[in-house]
Amino acid sequence: MIELRNVGKTYPGTGRGARKKPFTAVEDVSLTVAEGRVLGVVGHSGAGKSTLLRLVNHLEVPTSGQVLVDGQDLGALSGRQLRDVRRSIGMIFQQFNLFRSRTVLGNVAYPLKLAGTPRAQARARAAEVLRFVGLEDQARRYPEQLSGGQRQRVGIARALATSPGVLLCDEATSALDPHTTGEVLDLLRRVNSELGITIVLVTHEMDVVRSLCDEVAVMSGGRVVESGDVYDVFSRPRHPVTEVFVRSALQDVPGEAAWERLRARHPGRLVTVPVARDTAEPDRLSRLLRAHGVDFTVAHAGVGEVRDAPLGSVTLELHGDGADIDAFLAELAVPEKAGV
Ligand SMILES: Nc1ncnc2c1ncn2[C@@H]1O[C@H](COP(=O)(O)OP(=O)(O)O)[C@@H](O)[C@H]1O
Ligand SMILES: [Mg+2]
Numbered sequence: 001m002i003e004l005r006n007v008g009k010t011y012p013g014t015g016r017g018a019r020k021k022p023f024t025a026v027e028d029v030s031l032t033v034a035e036g037r038v039l040g041v042v043g044h045s046g047a048g049k050s051t052l053l054r055l056v057n058h059l060e061v062p063t064s065g066q067v068l069v070d071g072q073d074l075g076a077l078s079g080r081q082l083r084d085v086r087r088s089i090g091m092i093f094q095q096f097n098l099f100r101s102r103t104v105l106g107n108v109a110y111p112l113k114l115a116g117t118p119r120a121q122a123r124a125r126a127a128e129v130l131r132f133v134g135l136e137d138q139a140r141r142y143p144e145q146l147s148g149g150q151r152q153r154v155g156i157a158r159a160l161a162t163s164p165g166v167l168l169c170d171e172a173t174s175a176l177d178p179h180t181t182g183e184v185l186d187l188l189r190r191v192n193s194e195l196g197i198t199i200v201l202v203t204h205e206m207d208v209v210r211s212l213c214d215e216v217a218v219m220s221g222g223r224v225v226e227s228g229d230v231y232d233v234f235s236r237p238r239h240p241v242t243e244v245f246v247r248s249a250l251q252d253v254p255g256e257a258a259w260e261r262l263r264a265r266h267p268g269r270l271v272t273v274p275v276a277r278d279t280a281e282p283d284r285l286s287r288l289l290r291a292h293g294v295d296f297t298v299a300h301a302g303v304g305e306v307r308d309a310p311l312g313s314v315t316l317e318l319h320g321d322g323a324d325i326d327a328f329l330a331e332l333a334v335p336e337k338a339g340v
Contacts, residue, residue, distance in 0.1 A: 001033055001034060001035040001036075001037075001069070001070060001165065001166065001198045002031070002032070002033040002056060002067075002068070002069055002166065002198065002200065003031070003032050003033075003066075003067075003068040003069075004029050004030055004031045004032075004052075004055070004056070004065065004066075004067055004068075005030055005065050005066045005067075005068070006028050006029070006030055006064065006065035006066075007026060007028075007029045007030070007052075007055055007062045007064065007065035007066070007067060008024065008026055008027050008028055008029070008062060008063055008064035008065055009024070009025050009026040009048075009051050009055060009060055009062055009063055010022055010023065010024040010025070010063045010064075011023045011024075011025060024222055025048045025051040025222055026048045026051050026052050026055060026062075026222045026223075027048075027221075027222040027223050028064075028065070028223065029052060029065075029222075029223065029224050030065075030224075031217060031224065031227065033198055033200060033215070034198075035165070035196075035198055036192070036196050036197075036198055037198055037199075037214045037215060038188075038192050038198075038199040038200075038201065038212055038213045038214050038215070039199070039200045039201070039213060039214070039215045039216070039217060040201050040202075040203060040208065040209035040212070040213035040215070040216045040217070040230070041053070041200065041201065041202045041203070041216075041217050041218075041219060042202075042203055042204060042205075042206060042209055042216060042217075042218055042219070042245055043204070043218060043219030043220055043241070044204065044220070044241070045204065047219040047220055047221065047222070048219055048221070048222040048223075049170075049202040049203075049204075049219055050170055050171075050202060051222075052202070052219065053091075053168050053170050053200060053202050055067055056069070056089070056166075056168055056200060057069075057074075057085070057086050057089045057091065057168065058074045058075075058082060058086070061075070062075070069085055069088075069089065069166065070085075070088075070165070072085060087111070087115060087162045087164070088162070088163075088164050088165050088166065089164050089165075089166045089167075089168060090158075090159030090160060090162070090164040090166070090167045090168070090197075091159055091167070091168040091169075091170070092152065092155040092156055092159050092167070092168070092169050092170070092172045093155065093170050093171070093172070094170060094171035094172065094174045094175050095175065096143070096148075096151045096152055096154070096155045096175075097155065098143040098151060098154055098155060098158075099143070100142065100143055100144060101142075102142075102143075103139065103140050103141065103142055104130065104135065104138050104139050104140070104141055104142070104143065104146070104154050105123065105126050105127065105130065105139040105140065107143065107154055107158055108126040108129060108130055108154065108157045108158045108161050109122040109123055109125070109126040109161065110158065110161075111158060111161050111162050112125055112126065112161050112162060115162060122161075125161060126139075126157070126161060127139060129157040129158075129160045129161050130154075130157050132157070132160065132190075133153040133154070133156055133157045133160075133187060134153065134187075135150060135153055135154060135157065138150065138154075147180070148175060148176050148177075148180060149176055149180030149183050149184060152172060152173070152176065152180075152184050153183075153184065153187060155172075156172075156184075156187060156188070156191065160191065160195070160197075164197065165197060165198060166197065166198045166199070166200070167188075167191060167197050167198070167199045167200075168199075168200050168201075168202075169188065169199065169200070169201040169202065169203075170202050171202060171203055171204070172184060172188070172201065172203075173185065173203070173205070173208060174203065174204070174205065181208070185208060185211055185212050188201070188212060189212060192212075199212075201213065206245040206246060206248060206249035207249050209230060209249070210230060210234065210249055210304075210305075210306045210307070213230050214229070214230060214307075215227065215228065215229060215230060216228070216230050216233050218233070218239060218241055218242045218245065220239070220241045225239045225241060225242070226238055226239040226241075226242045230306060230307050231277070231306050231307050231309060231311070233246070234246050234249070234250070234306045234311055235276050235277075235278075235306075235311055250302050250304065250311065250312050250313075251302045252300075252301070252302030252303065252312035252313040252314075253272060253300075253302070253313060253315070254300050254315070258300075262299055262300060262315070265299070266297065266299045266317040268297075268317045268318060268319060269317070269318045269325055269336055269337075270299060270315060270316065270317055270318070270336065270337035271315070271316055271318060271329060271332070271334055271335075271336050271337060272300075272313050272314070272315045272316075272334070272337060273285055273313060273314050273315075273316065273332070273334055274312075274313045274334075275303045275310055275311065275312050275313055275314060276309075276310065276311055277309035277310060277311070285332070288328055288331055288332055289328065291328075291331075292320070292324045292325075292327050292328035292331070293320055293321070293324050294318055294319070294320040294324055294325055294328045295318075295319040295320055296316040296317060296318055296319060297316065297317045297319070298314060298315075298316060299315045299316060299317045300314070300315040301313075301314040301315065302314075315337070
């Protein structure tokens with residue numbers, strides 16, 4: 001559905017000020033997103049995520065490489081053809097970007113108006129997508145009269161109005177509180193599962209990735225440093241940037257300061273045991289504890305769901321005879337957490 005081939009974007013320098021020198025925001029990125037999939041792009045601020053997203057619909061024209069959507073090389077299209085392709089790619093933003101002076105219905109109908117759809121037909125379609133996002137009763141209100149979550153749902157309705165095959169989301173939930181974020185993510189999940197729309201979603205929140213995405217690409221310094229199936233990347237992060245994002249989402253291992261407090265509370269021997277979907281035998285841990293006569297206190301735990309499978313770890317303070325604990329750890333084959 002979407003294919004990026006060695007795509008790069010270098011902004012020319014302005015010769016003055018902060019953007020004096022040329023700057024490469026995206027460098028040599030190759031990615032494929034199959035139809036109906038959800039790709040999350042994560043990275044710290046300035047990593048090049050928004051630029052990458054804007055390259056997908058040629059809002060930014062790449063300075064190297066190619067962007068193909070539905071097999072069409074966007075760089076080879078005429079202005080008119082490019083406008084048609086853009087109409088098949090919806091986009092939503094962190095700040096919603098709604099017209100204050102237009103009603104909710106007017107905002108949602110706007111892209112149809114641009115496309116030359118007759119007014120009655122545009123309004124009927126707008127009402128239809130507003131129903132899909134659960135805001136049919138807000139059609140005559142203005143964006144300012146709505147909550148942040150409702151505004152983003154209007155943004156989604158507007159993006160869906162032209163029946164796109166792809167939806168691009170740039171930090172769509174970053175301005176929302178956790179509860180509202182959950183509602184918007186639920187809606188995006190329906191956009192994908194019920195309408196079959198392919199989604200590329202840019203975020204700095206790994207939680208968003210783990211609850212919504214099939215695949216993830218991690219960006220750093222304009223490059224994709226790691227990508228793959230969400231569960232695989234979460235369970236075996238390879239790049240240090242990925243590691244930071246994954247740990248912040250799973251929160252399964254205490255941070256450095258938290259380790260010190262934990263140590264003070266639990267002066268005994270500690271072990272951190274991973275929990276994952278491919279753990280061959282789910283109750284192996286309790287079996288080994290029993291077999292060696294070792295007891296425990298849970299010192300820290302973080303096990304949650306990533307794409308419907310468990311992932312995380314649990315840190316135990318072990319109680320019992322020293323030799324029994326040694327034998328238990330040897331059979332568990334997980335290294336003991338080093339002493340204070
Ligand atoms: N028009 C521009 N001219 C020069 N540099 C830009 C321009 N737009 C973005 N950049 C720079 O490109 C880098 C990546 O920006 P962006 O894609 O917005 O990152 P992200 O969305 O990951 O925070 C930033 O350092 C930014 O300052
Ligand atoms: Mg951005």
